[in-house]
Amino acid sequence: MSKRIFVLLILLMTLSLVGIIFVQAYYINGSLKTEKARFRFTVIGDVTNVANTLSREEVAKYYNEYQSLDKEKKSDSATVSQLLIYQQNNSTKETLIYKSSILEENYKLTSTLFDIGLDSLDIKNIIGTSSTEIYRNDDLTDKDFKENPIKSIMESGAMPDAQFLLFEKSFKALQKSTPIHKRVSENEIRDLLTKAFQEDSINLDFEFAIYDRDLATKVQSDGFEYDKESNFSAGIFPDEGDKTRYRLLVNFKNDKKFILSSMLRMILLSFLFTIIIMITYGGALYQLIKQRKISEIKTDFINNMTHEFKTPIATINLALDAIRNPKIIEDKEKVVRYLGMIKEENKRMHAQVENVLRISKLEKNELNISKERLNLHDLIEDAITHVELIVEDRKGYIKTFLNAEKTSVLANESHFTNVIVNMLDNAVKYSPEAPEIEVYTENVGTNILLKIKDHGSGMSKAAVKRVFEKFYREHTGNIHNVKGHGLGLAYVKRIVEDHQGHVSVESEKEKGSIFTIKLPLIS
Structure with missing residues (x-):
């Protein structure tokens, strides 16, 4: 429209x-x-x-x-x-x-x-x-x-x-x-x-x-x-x-x-039906505006997903063309290197598809999440290993301040690790310079708080209010200097809430962001 x-x-x-x-x-x-x-x-x-x-x-x-x-x-x-x-x-x-x-x-x-x-x-x-x-x-x-x-x-x-x-x-x-x-x-x-x-x-x-x-x-x-x-x-x-x-x-x-x-009965009925019409109109107007925004977000999502797939596909094609080269095919070391690149790019595309499917299953409540007693610090350390090479490659750092004495939570290891990885990855992506990330834990009553702080570009107040919405990304037109498709933080929110927890964010433009997860402890 x-x-x-x-x-x-x-x-x-x-x-x-x-x-x-x-x-x-x-x-x-x-x-x-x-x-x-x-x-x-x-x-x-x-x-x-x-x-x-x-x-x-x-x-x-x-x-x-x-x-x-x-x-x-x-x-x-x-x-x-x-x-x-x-x-x-x-x-x-x-x-x-x-x-x-x-x-x-x-x-x-x-x-x-x-x-x-x-x-x-x-x-x-x-x-x-x-x-x-x-x-x-x-x-x-x-x-x-x-x-x-x-x-x-x-x-x-x-x-x-x-x-x-x-x-x-x-x-x-x-x-x-x-x-x-x-x-x-x-x-x-x-x-x-x-x-x-x-x-x-x-x-x-x-x-x-x-x-x-x-x-x-x-x-x-x-x-x-x-x-x-x-x-x-x-x-x-x-x-x-x-x-x-x-x-x-x-x-x-x-x-x-x-x-x-x-005339009271007639006036009340007229007033009631007028209110119903106004509420219906307001609801219809809200839905129209919402659908228009969703349409814009989906357009951005498709553009970003296309860009996300375009790069690995191009890399795979180049690697395959190189392997076909008679000079390269006889060089086992280069072949292994190109095959490794193909595998990594394939894994990357698979991860993107998995994120989309995972969110879809969460929306339909079809994702089976089994929970067990876990140490949150162990999950944090495991998640850090997934992104530390990227951080080091960009000359950044991840510092941990794990001060919580009680760390036992009831969680799903795979999904909650993905939650922390997504938040760390988000901190890396929105740090234009070398990523400077700090991870904190502390006990507050019967809960444990996990805070991930970055010193990146931050977000506007409007973005802070909607950052956990599905498909939402702060509008930048067709500029893809920050890759993503608006699903990572929506996934984080759904998983945290499924663990009876709460996630929030504090951010200011050009001053970075602090994401906080609160989870109940178990004895």
Whole structure:
């Protein structure tokens, strides 16, 4: 996959993920707005129904009292008119009603007028100077009574529904002068609101109040707070013209939480699936980048392996060509020398193949590693013999500081020797000048530490983190000044871990490296 296609693929995947998250957020936000509107519509409907119920029940209560009167009292307008006293106030143009010549309260109607349920009488205004005039039954003209709707009801012989409508209109005209706290109680409002909200599954604590043209009345619950934005309201107790000065207001303390909770399951599922998509995307992106790096590493590995095989193959071909030479074939000493070179190069290629196969078997857990009690110092000395000739040839040295007193470990002789050889060989390869290698051992608690220190080229911090990965080599392009294929240290890590040990490295560019193996001791 080319770099341009790879970048384009990542860009499209990222754009798709951002788009999905945006659409999801937009959908949830729209759903929240819809749910909020539905909640508001439901609450306003409930508040309006309660307000209408209170208004209807007030009229019905007095109408039922009127209907309960016997026939003679209903038709006796004199019984009603003798109890009426009119007062005209020029400043307010309100009709004030006295009962037994005693004013109960300005601008209100007594709640049990005349003890016969007829406080709904539509009393006409008498325009004149500010005074109190007393009219008795014998002073009232027929015109006065004809203008009285109740008298009209009594004389009209209308059907009950028509009578109720006339009664309701008269009642509303007079009741608008009655103080609101005399018309309805807090308990009535609370009971009706609670019932209405429960029917719509709104189980929230609420507060309420009745306001008169934005002014608070005595009818309100203790915790009510006026907020024009969050209050739900409806008109209550309309007058004869279906207009009202009063509004029933309701508010909730946790309505936002309630709206959110109604969508909680959908929000959680959306959030969960979004997280899954993001994790999947992250995993896919990680795998793509990892596969791309592995592809690059494998390319380097193939190049290095080709180079590793190219040299011995060329050497073998040259040796074979030399042996074919009639002059050389008769020289036994040269023949033996060339045959030795062929054997060594063959062994070298065989070792490279074995490393690859060994790692493959380790990955599949097919490598059978039997362990026995061994002396770690003996393994170190044996491993050093494999590389000391190379070190001496490059004018270097290997110094040992084997200070550990306890050295018995449970290990596989062949594999653990290969581990130490690989680490020593690594130290030699990454020493541009004469190799200077130091080997240390020491006891730490119930463990033994083996440290191999070199003074070579060292590694970058990025390389230190990945040096034990399979096929990994610090990227140098197609430069093969350091031979290898990124399998030696991966093999070291797997074998050490199979021996219940731990391997680590400390390194700094141009200052060398220290590889440390920690193994458990056995008694």
